[in-house]
Amino acid sequence: MKYLPFIFLLTVIFGCYYTPKHKAQSIPTTQHTALPHFTIVDAAFPLKLSLLNLQDTTKNRYPGDDIENKISQTVSAYYFDECAGDSSETSFKIKDIYINTIHLRDSLYSIYLVLLKYFPTEEVNSKVLIFDNQSKTFIDKPLDFNLHALYDFSYGKLSRSNLKINFNINTPEIEVINNKTGPSEFKFNRLYHIGTANAFETTIIKITGNKIDTTFFNLKWI
Numbered sequence: 001m002k003y004l005p006f007i008f009l010l011t012v013i014f015g016c017y018y019t020p021k022h023k024a025q026s027i028p029t030t031q032h033t034a035l036p037h038f039t040i041v042d043a044a045f046p047l048k049l050s051l052l053n054l055q056d057t058t059k060n061r062y063p064g065d066d067i068e069n070k071i072s073q074t075v076s077a078y079y080f081d082e083c084a085g086d087s088s089e090t091s092f093k094i095k096d097i098y099i100n101t102i103h104l105r106d107s108l109y110s111i112y113l114v115l116l117k118y119f120p121t122e123e124v125n126s127k128v129l130i131f132d133n134q135s136k137t138f139i140d141k142p143l144d145f146n147l148h149a150l151y152d153f154s155y156g157k158l159s160r161s162n163l164k165i166n167f168n169i170n171t172p173e174i175e176v177i178n179n180k181t182g183p184s185e186f187k188f189n190r191l192y193h194i195g196t197a198n199a200f201e202t203t204i205i206k207i208t209g210n211k212i213d214t215t216f217f218n219l220k221w222i
Helices: 029-034 065-082 162-166
Strands: 040-043 098-105 109-117 124-132 137-144 151-154 157-160 174-177 185-194 197-208 211-221
Touching (some): 065 109, 065 124, 065 137, 124 151, 137 211, 162 185
Antiparallel strands (some): 098 109, 109 124, 151 157, 174 185, 185 197
């Protein structure tokens, strides 16, 4: 997989601010009750997270064992590898970092956007899982898509950040680009924010075989 700049940068910037030296662990059997129930929410392209009501649990559905297991693995890796969690859940529980998973379906591929938060600051992050609808397998590795500059999460509600409001950002976070000559491409939009620097960031990816490639990247400073 080619390096996906900024949108898929190192987790030291877009992850949980600390990466432990140990590798990811598995939560012991006695800890399984602490895992959240990984349901998903169906949505449509283009995705505007600000329009979703994640508090309405009546729209949640069970995705099936294979997909739930992949989501569980993704959340677990984030908890251990990026948030310095431990198997005893000493400082915070794995369920504390999970928000929900958004499912977006195109003809050939689906996107599972796993929404996450850093504990205790609850800054919003996410992992992008690409699923092949025909082979019923996931493509490549999860991709980082940090949303902390666009959204806040508190009391079970995802809300627009002050930066998103002040910069009047209404662009969808994820769009599909339909190509007449080949598979669709996916466009990701977010606000890049570090210190006092802000830029509107756009990345377009395509799936080639079992790999994810970047076809376009742009930063527009604001």
